[in-house]
Amino acid sequence: MPHPALPAPFEARFAGLQELAYTGPGTRFHECFGCGPNHDIGLRVRNFRGAGEVLSPIVIPKRFEGPPKGAHGGIVAAYLDEVMSGAAVNHTGRIHVTGELSVRYVRPTPVERPLLGRGRAVKQAEKYLDLVATLEDLETGEVVAKATGRFFPMPDGPTPDVR
Numbered sequence: 087m088p089h090p091a092l093p094a095p096f097e098a099r100f101a102g103l104q105e106l107a108y109t110g111p112g113t114r115f116h117e118c119f120g121c122g123p124n125h126d127i128g129l130r131v132r133n134f135r136g137a138g139e140v141l142s143p144i145v146i147p148k149r150f151e152g153p154p155k156g157a158h159g160g161i162v163a164a165y166l167d168e169v170m171s172g173a174a175v176n177h178t179g180r181i182h183v184t185g186e187l188s189v190r191y192v193r194p195t196p197v198e199r200p201l202l203g204r205g206r207a208v209k210q211a212e213k214y215l216d217l218v219a220t221l222e223d224l225e226t227g228e229v230v231a232k233a234t235g236r237f238f239p240m241p242d243g244p245t246p247d248v249r
Contacts, residue, residue: 092143093143093145093200095200095224095225096143096200096224099141099143099202100134100143103134103136104134104135105132105134105135106135106140106172106176119164120171121133121168121171121172129161129164129168131144131165131168131169131172133168133169133171133172133175133176133205135176136204138206139173139176139204139206140169140172140173140176140203140204140206141202141203141204142165142172142202142203142204142205143200143202143203144165144200144201144202144203145198145200145201146161146162146165146196146197146198146199147197147198148197148198150197151197153194155194155196155197156194156195156196156197157195157196159189159191162189162191162195162221162231163187163189163233165203165221166189166203166205166220166231166232166233166235167233167235168203169203169205169219169221170184170187170205170217170219170233170237171237172205173205173206173207173217173219174207174215174217174237176205176207177206177207177210177215177217178207178210178215178239180239180240181239181240182237182238182239182240183238183240184235184236184237185235185236185237185238186235186236187233187234187235188233188234189231189232189233190232191230192229192230192231192232193230194230195230195231196223196230199223199224200223200224201221201223202222202223202224203219203221204220204222205217205218205219205220206219213238213239214237214238215236215237215238215239216234216235216236216237217235217236218232218233218234218235219232219233219235220233
């Protein structure tokens with residue numbers, strides 16, 4: 087199942103950007119809760135190449151609400167994790183898995199509102215990659231959550247590709 091068209095608020099911002107994708111027929115990442123387009127209740131995070139970073143169009147569905155009108159903290163962490171995973175692929179060309187994740191909730195993360203995910207690598211070591219990510223309100227640019235993570239390359243993972 088391919089990803090649907092981008093929601094209208096993101097069209098101009100993402101016009102011309104290349105999408106990172108996991109290729110190969112039947113790849114298990116198509117079922118991933120975070121990034122898989124085939125997961126029936128998943129987040130379906132998409133990452134696009136920006137200038138030295140990845141950008142992700144995000145609208146958190148109401149079903150992931152925690153506090154009134156705010157997303158559940160675990161869901162916010164999952165979105166940030168996926169943005170950093172995309173940044174790892176963008177930086178190295180390899181699939182990485184999360185080893186450590188730290189999240190700072192700056193303010194309640196709204197549901198059903200366009201958010202922009204941003205992620206980038208900050209340090210590449212021989213055995214790991216350190217990354218940072220933010221979620222910001224698309225309209226105001228206000229950061230609502232940020233994360234740092236240490237990711238490890240996945241041996242023999244599927245080949246990332248750019249659509």
